[in-house]
Amino acid sequence: MAVISITTTQNIEIGYDLASVGERIVACIIDLVIFVAWFIITSLIFSYADFSWLNVFINLPIAFYSLLSETFLNGQSVGKKVMGIKVISLNGSQASFSQYLIRWLFRLVDIWIGSGVIAVIMVAATEKHQRIGDLIAGTTLVKTKARSNIEQTLYVPVAETSYNVTYPEVINLRDSDMQLIKEVILNVRKSGNPMLAWQTVEKLESVLHIKNQYGDPMNFLYVLLSDYNHLAAQER
Template sequence: MSELQINTTQNVKIMFTAAGAGERLLAFVIDTAIKIGYMLVLNWTFGAFDNMDEWSQIAINTVLSFPVMFYTLALESLLDGQTIGKRVLKIRVVKIDGYQASLADYVIRWFFRIVDIYVFGIGFFVILFNKKQQRLGDMAAGTAVIALKDKVNISHTILEELKLDYVPTYPNVIRLSDNDARIIKDTFTAAKLAKDYSTLIKLRNKLVEVVNIKDIKQKTDIEFIDVILKDYNYYTQSM
């Protein structure tokens, strides 16, 4: 499986695992089985209509086949990029720019199924040889299908958990950039795990210098750096 980098609306880069062709094929098989089951039930239930004239049967069959025709479009729109098959396989459609896929995106993907699935299954082969595991519909809509088995934790980004009543301490943290905050968090996390106190001291001193802090209000370096990261997220998320 390939890695897929998504830039969120907060300009945070998150790595996902793109769903493989096998997972997508199995999800398609599950969805197809559901559609076939639906049609078999209808055929058994509405067999009484066999005595109707041909045009009436065509009209009824057309109306009753709508759930099959729009199955994928309806479910992906209602279930945030998932069908029943995708939910079982724990995969989901997302925009590759980090935004939530819109109804228009799902419509484009659904329309391209005509080529991807029903023209020699070309979409399956496109997925196999595409770096982002996209079919033609994904390319046209700017979407991709990701695996949800390894969910991204907030600790993998520069974001910090903030309480609703959080009060910032150092407004000068806005001097930092997203890249600065990312480096600080990575260094801070590694130093804490390794109990590398000398690195924590150097990081504290550098932050005091760059952010221009005159008075440190926390008792320890760990508490101070933790507050710096939280303050940065507080101010940048409010912009």
Template sequence: MASIRVHTTQNVTLEYQVASIGDRIVATLIDSLVQIAYVAVWVGIFYWIGASSGRAARHSDWHWGDAGTIGAALVLFLIAAPYLFYNLLCEIFLNGQSIGKKARHLRVVRLDGTAPRVGDYFLRWLLRFVDMFFYGAVAMITIAANGRGQRLGDLAAGTSVINLRAQPAPVPSAASLAPPAGYQPVFPQAANLADHDAALLHRLLARPLTPATATLLHEAALKTKDLLRIHTDLDDAAFLHTVLRDHAHLTHEAAAR
């Protein structure tokens, strides 16, 4: 299974397992079924409305006018919008996942370690129409060729799709956290992190990266940011690694004085 290494601006390297083409195809099929079901529901509703209107029309002289036609077009657009923007809306509001990706434990991430932005999701969605040429052949060829799990939309947005299933996670040892000579802490507030909290974060980061662990990492990152009053766009794991490295450096400096 291919993997990618994300080297953040805070000197932290994270390794992720790239989602396989098979997993991405299955996720796309699940998303397609969701969209088909959505369309089927509305077809049924319109059929019922049409049948009711037909019965009513036989007993009246009422007919659609221009205003009615415009209104119908607006209603059709509002109904079609969730179908057309399905992937974009899902990834924005479900933290880089669609229903299919969530079912296959996949997620969109940026290659610089920061959280994907709305513009990144938009680029992925926009180029999806190119990727899907020839029944997805363009997307599959691009993913297989670049070795980083990127289709055209990912290449443009600087993103990839990773697999959140159990995989070896980097264990934050003392050596891995040891900063280089002349290291400048990214978050000076890390000095306020209690030693027992740092130990808990060490153990959490040493766990295999599963969906459950990803949720715990997110909760731990939020609590740490709130406790230390830190604002950052770093990915949860990258943020916690950086805080631990800063904490180790600042603790060592304080003990050496």
């Protein structure tokens, strides 16, 4: 099974199983079924409407489906969610809107021209299973469950000797606390629901008397892990 190992900007290494060609095809087929169902339902409901207006009404949601669903469903369409795969940036973070936009624009080349043959060839031939849109956007598709377990990544060495600690207060936490933070990160990545991360951030801010400087809760948790890793390594 193909695997991609991503080291985040906070020096936390996370491994993912890459989505296979078959999984991507099945996800695409599921989305196509949704398109067909949408077409049939809207055609039946508006069977007496002006055809030109109806054509626009039917085709616009289909045209923008991939872009909107990936943007608002954390890198997933309905088909991807069913198959347990999602789009991520190659730096390990959630892809940005501009990356989703690039992937969407290149669907015309990858998928619609040649009935998806180009996409299949590119995904099969590239190391990180990327179609052309992924290569240009700096993204790929992975299974939603991270391979790395908590024990493997709790004490990842900090590569830079000049590493600057952002939250020295984190050393007041215990190893078990850091285990829980890792569990939160992995659970949020698996579910795509950031609520647990936000709750954890609020608790840590209260306990450590610090403030999240990063906005995104996952970045904050990554920094805490990296800071703890660096400080704990110095004490050993």
